[in-house]
Amino acid sequence: MFKKLYKTKIIILLLIFIFSVLFSITLGDVRIPFLDTARIIINEINIFNFEINIDHIKKSHIFIVTNIRLPRILLASLVGAILSVVGTSYQSIFKNPMADPYVMGVSSGAAFGATIGIILGISKGILGFGLTSIMAFAGALLTTILVYNLARIGNKISTTSILLAGIVVSSILSAGISLMMIFNHDDLASIVSWTMGSFNGASWTQIAVIFIPALIGTLFLSSFSRELNAIVLGEEQAQNLGVNVEFTKKIILITASFLAASAVSVSGIIGFVGLIVPHLFRLIFGADHRILLPVSVIGGAVFLLICDTLARTVLQGIEIPVGIITSVFGGPFFLYLLKRNKSKRLV
Amino acid sequence: MDSIVNIKNLSFKYDKIDILKRITLEVVTGNFISILGPNGSGKTTLLKNISSTLKPNNGSILIEMQDIRKIKHKELAKKLAVVHQSTEVHFDFSVYNVVMMGRFPYLKRFQSESKKDEEIVKEAMLNTSTWHLKDKSINEISGGEKQRVVIARALTQQPKVLLLDEPISHLDIKYQIEILDLCKRLNKEQNITVITTLHDINMASRYSDYIVLLKEGNIKEVDVPHKTLTEENIEEVYGIKVELINRNNDKRPIILPRSV
Numbered sequence A: 001m002f003k004k005l006y007k008t009k010i011i012i013l014l015l016i017f018i019f020s021v022l023f024s025i026t027l028g029d030v031r032i033p034f035l036d037t038a039r040i041i042i043n044e045i046n047i048f049n050f051e052i053n054i055d056h057i058k059k060s061h062i063f064i065v066t067n068i069r070l071p072r073i074l075l076a077s078l079v080g081a082i083l084s085v086v087g088t089s090y091q092s093i094f095k096n097p098m099a100d101p102y103v104m105g106v107s108s109g110a111a112f113g114a115t116i117g118i119i120l121g122i123s124k125g126i127l128g129f130g131l132t133s134i135m136a137f138a139g140a141l142l143t144t145i146l147v148y149n150l151a152r153i154g155n156k157i158s159t160t161s162i163l164l165a166g167i168v169v170s171s172i173l174s175a176g177i178s179l180m181m182i183f184n185h186d187d188l189a190s191i192v193s194w195t196m197g198s199f200n201g202a203s204w205t206q207i208a209v210i211f212i213p214a215l216i217g218t219l220f221l222s223s224f225s226r227e228l229n230a231i232v233l234g235e236e237q238a239q240n241l242g243v244n245v246e247f248t249k250k251i252i253l254i255t256a257s258f259l260a261a262s263a264v265s266v267s268g269i270i271g272f273v274g275l276i277v278p279h280l281f282r283l284i285f286g287a288d289h290r291i292l293l294p295v296s297v298i299g300g301a302v303f304l305l306i307c308d309t310l311a312r313t314v315l316q317g318i319e320i321p322v323g324i325i326t327s328v329f330g331g332p333f334f335l336y337l338l339k340r341n342k343s344k345r346l347v
Numbered sequence B: 001m002d003s004i005v006n007i008k009n010l011s012f013k014y015d016k017i018d019i020l021k022r023i024t025l026e027v028v029t030g031n032f033i034s035i036l037g038p039n040g041s042g043k044t045t046l047l048k049n050i051s052s053t054l055k056p057n058n059g060s061i062l063i064e065m066q067d068i069r070k071i072k073h074k075e076l077a078k079k080l081a082v083v084h085q086s087t088e089v090h091f092d093f094s095v096y097n098v099v100m101m102g103r104f105p106y107l108k109r110f111q112s113e114s115k116k117d118e119e120i121v122k123e124a125m126l127n128t129s130t131w132h133l134k135d136k137s138i139n140e141i142s143g144g145e146k147q148r149v150v151i152a153r154a155l156t157q158q159p160k161v162l163l164l165d166e167p168i169s170h171l172d173i174k175y176q177i178e179i180l181d182l183c184k185r186l187n188k189e190q191n192i193t194v195i196t197t198l199h200d201i202n203m204a205s206r207y208s209d210y211i212v213l214l215k216e217g218n219i220k221e222v223d224v225p226h227k228t229l230t231e232e233n234i235e236e237v238y239g240i241k242v243e244l245i246n247r248n249n250d251k252r253p254i255i256l257p258r259s260v
């Protein structure tokens, strides 16, 4: 009786997602009619072998849709999905409402790596991935491993020490970044703009590279829904129900960190998504991870997609960093929900 | 008679301080055992060792003659269910979903709950009179109701042994009787071995087959109620003088503390 309810909710969210994608494509400095975008995309996918006439649509429109807007929109969605599923997982295994995808130092690690990449200024990369991205990914992963090992007590992971180690390592790295910025004035602008996060310049290659890991990682995390349900009720209880608690925490930590690192490497640091989307959906759907994880994925995608659309469209000709939008619009909305729904709050 | 839990020479330390000192105890299948003892005597620690939440420094614990260290997490959860002292739940789960979690050890990773699991859950909830709560949130029910829900979840594990840590300490007298009656009924009807810590000596006297009296991490006495609960034993363990009332010779004495 529960599965059916889940399914309808997920389908509704998916429809909202598809509609948002199509609607977002029409927006921008060049307006492209809704039906045209739908035609272009269906023609592009063409798995159904429909005969669709796109001859009347301008070539430039087709180019904008398939090579500029669509990849950007999909990348934003993908990153939003990753950040929020990682946030949900972290909040659950740490049983801490303040946990977000960056708790383990992924953001400062990535920023540190990216800063070095930018300063070295090598534009070469692997698989069409810029050096900056690769350095960011490496920085993020190495930092997570460092934080994990600093916080580990024997074979156990203590939440408090992870959070503390994450904060301390982050500050040290931030200091390092500031220092590098002082000595490399010329790169200041690029470093700052990378740090603020953006999907400007999104490409199909980036999507191709992170899509498969994201998909596998998310499915993998979802397969631990029952364990997570038990763990949020208390680790001892979970163990008595037959959950291998330490193993579960470790494997989720590894998977989630890997996902966070890959998201941050293509988008820069985008705050707030991974913090509020999980809370939002916990308020709406309750704490059951069997529904919470899938809806976080879709909800995170929709949320970041909308924020990025605003980022590139509210001001003509200028892009607002998407991180600013996520905070400005997400923050008040979240506070409103928090006030209204106090009784169901996480802590 | 088969012994189901066998504790041999169990010692446990918290940071080099001996908490349990060479405990040896054999529990026979189908018994109702109460563990009594003053605050800090090691009752909870003993239960947590049996449930494998804490690892003994020395000695061993066997369940159905198998060393618990060698039993896998899920296998152990099929043999042994634990009802913790009532805890706060901050997460919003329906009562039904909480009870269903008891089926965890029986489900494979990608397997979804079957009709049979649903039936087992329903039966456990009917058994504990919690079925009418199934759609409520676990945060929105009373302490006594929550306790019964947790017992329902333990039952869906279909355990052979039920461990309870002070299951009645937050409940009013009606719920106290209700919970202990329930445990007794499960014990009699389903032959589930019950091991529970209690603070209420009279309740222990009334419900237990055997009472374990703990003092500073040692077992002072294990026996049937009227043999464990003597004036001398109680004075030695709790440091208070009591008067024993033996009503119609049921060998379940009522304990009346005298004023100091």
Ligand SMILES: Nc1ncnc2c1ncn2[C@@H]1O[C@H](COP(=O)(O)OP(=O)(O)OP(=O)(O)O)[C@@H](O)[C@H]1O
Residues within 6 Å of the ligand: B014, B015, B019, B037, B038, B039, B040, B041, B042, B043, B044, B045, B046
């Ligand atoms: N996590 C811990 N770390 C260190 N010492 C502990 C810990 N938990 C309990 N102890 C100590 O172990 C001893 C036994 O504690 P335990 O909780 O088993 O007592 P108890 O008999 O259950 O008491 P109560 O009747 O208060 O529940 C106490 O002296 C206590 O201070």
Ligand SMILES: [Mg+2]
Residues within 6 Å of the ligand: B043, B044, B045
């Ligand atoms: Mg105790």
